[in-house]
Amino acid sequence: MARVPVTFTVNGDEQAEFIAPGALLADVLRDKLGLTATKIGCAQGTCGACTVLVDGELKLSCLIPAERVEGASIETLEGLAKNGAPLHPVQAAFAENFAAQCGFCTSGMILAAKTLLDRNQEPDRAAVVDAISGNICRCTGYEPIIAAILAAAAEMRGRKSA
């Protein structure tokens, strides 16, 4: 079958792949690059499990043909604590607050939360709720996730002022 070349940056590393035309970014990340933190829960844009950052904006990688992000900079959950680096405060807060059960939504949740906190250092509950409103969790009842994000925000403010 025909293959087309794509080049983009993922978590700071340049990647060049030959892919099937129309292949989804989510599939390329997972199957070609082995970056399986990005999950596919619906392929409809309704669950948020495939959330990644494209040039700093949250996007759903199941709705993006990989050819569309030619030259772009992609961030996935694997990029948050790369090569054994310490966990990002949002990751640490999810762990401390028991904010995951099955873990399948966690990648999208953490990226959504991290993006919020990058832009808003003092989010109130409503801002946190909005930030994760596109991410479905079936296990936790959301409350521990909201608590974890608020805790991460406080932690990040603390680090900044320290």
Place this chain on the structure above:
Amino acid sequence: MSKVRGRGVAAVNYPTGMNLGGDPSQALVHATTTGNFVVSLSSTDLGQGLKTVMAQICAETLGVPVETIIIDTADTDTGPHCMGTFASRGTHRVGNAIIMAATEAKKALMDVAADELEVDADDLETDGKGNIQVKGAPTRSMPVFQAALAAHFKHGKTVSGRGIFLVQRSYPEPETGHMRPATCYAHACTVAEVEVDTETGEVAVLSLKSAYEVGRALNPKMVEQQIVGGAWMGMSHALYETTEPYYPARDHGPVDFNEYLMPGPGDIPEFQAAILERPSEDGPFGAKGVGEMTANSPIPAIANAIFDAVGVRVDSLPITPEKVLRGILEKGIASSEQRK
């Protein structure tokens, strides 16, 4: 705008396990030569945290640190039989199998340690920190590591154990239905507070305050995970969810998470919970299965709270705004009228 509040209660119990099919699970425990313990299972972790709690049960039984337990599960080539993860059976059935296996392994460990320390095995205990010591004389001790090493290289003995927990199948008596459907029962009671919009039938759940009797909370934070997630699912069942919104008509079945309705992060009520423990006779350290039960009491509690608020009984799930509104209109409650 006319919003009315109401409060409702519901109390339930929940059976642990699937006695009606016969309910066995097995576990194998063996020590590595360096004093770690591998628990071999074929049980599945769905997200409820089985791997964590099974390690805690094994550590408690052996009296060793939990971090020295390795859970190796879910490969039918290496793990002994498990019926599966369902019916709130995992903690209870698999936990009991691990206790049995770990008890046998511990005995083998203690026998080796007894030889090494030149005491009677009955006089030895583990200290929970990785040592075996003489009861009442903790200075006479040896690390578990040394005992495991000696077992293999010096004594030629395995430090291992086999465990099974079988609940014999109960066959219901066809005429009377006499049977033994479960080994033990957990309990829950929820008080729900809701606010009903009398003009639109929309229901907001303000709080779910619940007590749960769980036998023994083996990992309290993980019990809390089940409680909060379960209460949310109960609320979801009560007010939102179905694959057939106009049942028994088959039309308009949802196919995605926009159409399949569940509460979002903006619908979360205040959750409060209290834990009670009445250990079950046959549970691992008294634990009962609670994963399923946590979703059950909120559903009728919310239904009863809606009645308390607006005097409308919706006896079919889910209790949609439409059903509530139809009930209100049928009762002729004027939109501006204040009942309370």
Place this chain on the structure above:
Amino acid sequence: MEHVKQFFASERPEGLKAVGVSEPRSDIHGHVSGQTRYYADRTFPGMLYLMMVRSPHHHARILSVDTSQAEKVPGVVRILTHKDVPKNVYTILCLIQVEPDDEPCLAADKVRYKGEQVVAVIADSVAAAREAVARVKVAYEELPAVFDVEEALKPGAPLVNEFHGQNWFVYEGHHCRRVRHGDIDKGFAEADFVIEERYQSSPIEHAPVETTGCIVVPEANGRYTCHSNTQALFFTLDNSALILNQPFQKLRLVGGTVGGGFGGKVDVIVEPIAFLAAMLTGRPVKYAFSREEEMQVSSPRAAERIYVKDGVMRNGRIVARQVRLYVDAGAYSRHSPYGTTKAAAHMPGPYTIPNVHVDCHCVYTNRTPSSAMRGFGVTIGDFALEVQMDKLARLVGIDPIEFRIRNAYRDGDMKAHGETTKGAALIETIQAASTLAGWPLSDEARRASSTAGVVR
């Protein structure tokens, strides 16, 4: 979360070290770093994708199946029909001697619900599989369908499932699972009030964020490894071997890390057909439900219809409870015959009632087969019972919490299914909840105990 220590303190041994402690979840670092591996986080060279041609009808006779156009789609490797499945008709609970086998892996002569599996397409890409699915031609003759449980039980209703021969599961010669305790007629005759109410639920989807799926990989030693998110590995292995008519040792199930289950992954649907596809193609095969399939084709929690008739005394004692419960099993048994018995066992709820009469029906209709879900056999029953308790409390003018405590089961009480109550803790749980919620209790209710008998 508050730990209430005042109750049952003498029954709790002290000195536990590793349990009773909120250890961090051993999987949490994997979850937050994205390193937890689920079944689909594996790729295998040459992996094929299986997609299903499904019934567009609720009930229809299959007149013909034409796969010729689909076979021509580039990338299509194999197409399977019922003829390819060694033992096509099975029932999951045959492993615990539930009979009869009533469900085809791939529909043969009839389809009995919309979405039923008819033809499996195996291709080297998802796109090719989709294209081929669209090109499979199945001719149907539509049949009358039945969707209401009570309609299905009436004479002359369309017969859903010929393997049963009637639209209900037979329990040792009975048309329903029965529980009989005391004398129900006497109970109603004694009662000051008798009410009968009807409760109904609709099917509910487990909706785990990870859909049901598996990958089967042929191994060099002639065995087949199935990476699956099933909740029950051996159930899946054993059923698959029976369906495929293969020795058990040829199959291996690997799993254990699942993106949410809630009972939705205990059916054995994707694995047998994926095993077969891998055997016939010699290549790894993935079969995963799409979200739409998960929502509409995978088993939901059954819809239930429940009639509860109660006799109650002015003083708040319930003296008779009659329950007629209908489980909408959909077209096939799956786990429903079991859940229906579990529902019967649960009646009349955690209350001591001297006269109980329960009939629980497992009914076949032309909808998606239902199966296990969190609270299987109990959740909807609890909804009915606990709304009923609220109605009864109001009927006799007693506070609903007091009313429950008055009727709550206590140690030593006889249950309707013939067991003596032990380990009861309903009263204390209610007391703790009322404290938490600031719901005032009378002294009598506050003093009540599961361990102190009462004169009824």
Place this chain on the structure above:
Amino acid sequence: MPLQVVRVESVRHAVAILAAEGGARFLGGGTLVMRDVNAGDTTIDTLVLPDGLGLDRIAIDGAQATIGASVSMADIPRHPALAFLKPVAGAIGGPAIRSMATVGGNLFAPYPHGDFAVALLALGAAATIEDLDGTRTVDLEDFFKNRATRGIVRDVRFVLPPGGAFRFVKIVRRKPHGASVLSIAALLPVVAGKMSGARIAYGAMAATPMRARSVEAAIEGQPLDKTTIAAAARVAADGCAPLTDPQASDWYRLNVLPVHLARLLAKQP
């Protein structure tokens, strides 16, 4: 069969491809077309990318606003002149959807979606459409009478409303964001204490976004007081033909529309 993804030099080029290839689709954010592709719509064989065509610009010229079709819902509230549309753009979905979903795509969103289009309808917007015949301007009300175009929406244009004159509400089951039970957008300019040039639009009250002409007539020239609002509520459902879907039945939508309309009109700006 195998999808091809095409980058084009110009809108004209894209229009030509769409006209020539029955299986070609012009991508907006991907939330509609890519979903169809993933759901197995095998009629789609070519995806034409909108990127680099300059359709992602917002231009404000005095009171005239021009929003390019590729402008995303996340872009809208970032522009100071469009901040009044934040409640609309913010209600389209979660952050990831908002950074993908486009203004142009929203015009094609199937029932019950398309809440941004509802707002545009209330603002009296027109769409600039380019097809083989050239470029034309279509009033959105006319656009919704027949959305089947092989052309491409380049932008939407409208006159910025006076401060405080625009109101919006979207009723959802799942909070904070879900599909519409219904949505209402209202342009309520006040001249000398009375409604002047009011426009009301509904989402999910018909197969496509619609104007509420009876309501507009009921409030035009009136002060927005209790009497006027009651009169508006009485005619709220005129001309509505909502559908039944998993969010709500047609009955429910018709019954609560007057309530939500009255609440929106009574809301203090």
